[in-house]
Amino acid sequence: MSFWETITGSDLTRDWKGFDARAQALPADYQAAWEQIVTHLFSYGSFTGRNLTPIADAALGLLEEASADGQGVHEVLGDGIAGFSAALAGGAGARNYRDRWREQLNRNVARKLARLGG
Amino acid sequence: MEDLTEMLKGTLEGCVLEIISREETYGYAITRRLNDLGFADVIDGTVYTILLRLERNGLVQVTKRPSEVGPPRKFYALNDAGRTELATFWAKWQYVSSRIGKLKEGGA
Amino acid sequence: MGIQDMIEGKKQWRGHVARVKALPPDYRIVYDEIQRYLFKVGPVDLVDGDLLPGLVGFFEEGAAAGRGVLEVTGADVAAFVDELIKDSPTYADID
Secondary structure: OOHHHHHHOHHHHHHHHHHHHHHHOOOHHHHHHHHHHHHHHHOOOOOOHHHHHHHHHHHHHHHHHHHHOOOOHHHHHOOOHHHHHHHHOOOOOOHHHHHHHHHHHHHHHHHHHHHHHO | OOOOHHHHOOOHHHHHHHHHHHOOEEHHHHHHHHHHHOOOOOOHHHHHHHHHHHHHOOOEEEEEEOOOOOOOEEEEEEOHHHHHHHHHHHHHHHHHHHHHHHHHHOOO | OOHHHHHHOHHHHHHHHHHHHOOOHHHHHHHHHHHHHHHHHOEOHHHHOOHHHHHHHHHHHHHHOOOOHHHHHOOOHHHHHHHHOOOOOEHHHHO
16 A cells, blocks of 8 residues: 555545656655655644645646756755745644744854855 | 934834835835934834835835846835825824923923 | 645746845845745735745845845844734734
């Protein structure tokens, strides 16, 4: 039984098998990003395979077009795949994390700008 | 003068409205105008968030115009609602400053 | 689920990505970090309004004026961003 069958139920496997096939046609870095996106999406409890399908389809389509354009995957998603997935899933971010994220933002900016200058 | 940030909160929006009311202008020019006025601590980002709010609240008319040095700039002009808002701001300012002046002179 | 529209409007999104790429390195760093933060916080404006394209426009003007990125946002980038989305509820607020 494939990963998709386990998580989606067999009536949805056709869709997910299609995604699987499409993903395999992508370059390796894109495939890795895709797998991470899917994992993150499923970490949002409110999602079942069914309402996830159109979102996954759209995300995969974005990856396909970008890769066809010859863009690197990081140029499309940045390195924030978790954040990208959260936004895809409807910004499921919890308020509790907000302060931590604010600090993270300022810390990352300071660190990366320092690296740029040096 | 520096360290005015807290005190300026709430009045900067009125200042920006006043600057826009004189002539159509753009974000970075507004910051410079405020800096030249003596508000050295005012930064572009603050003015940008104020302009965004004015736009969202329907107080300004926004026009994109080409610039010689870069991308098109967003120019801001007051509309009728903005002029009403500006008049309200000055009325409030007049009230607050006269009350505070009285307090300082010990007459309140 | 508005963000879907943004992703489905792939052309617009890719055009947006291209504009970000054209920014000077310091602006790009700050833009990327801000975007990551916004994706996490999930303000409704992120998808309904033109928060991100507006921000890029603001950065483009700052870069063209020869200013450094922290000169225009202030050193506390998070404070700048929170001020930007102050009037926009987040998905966490709606739930």
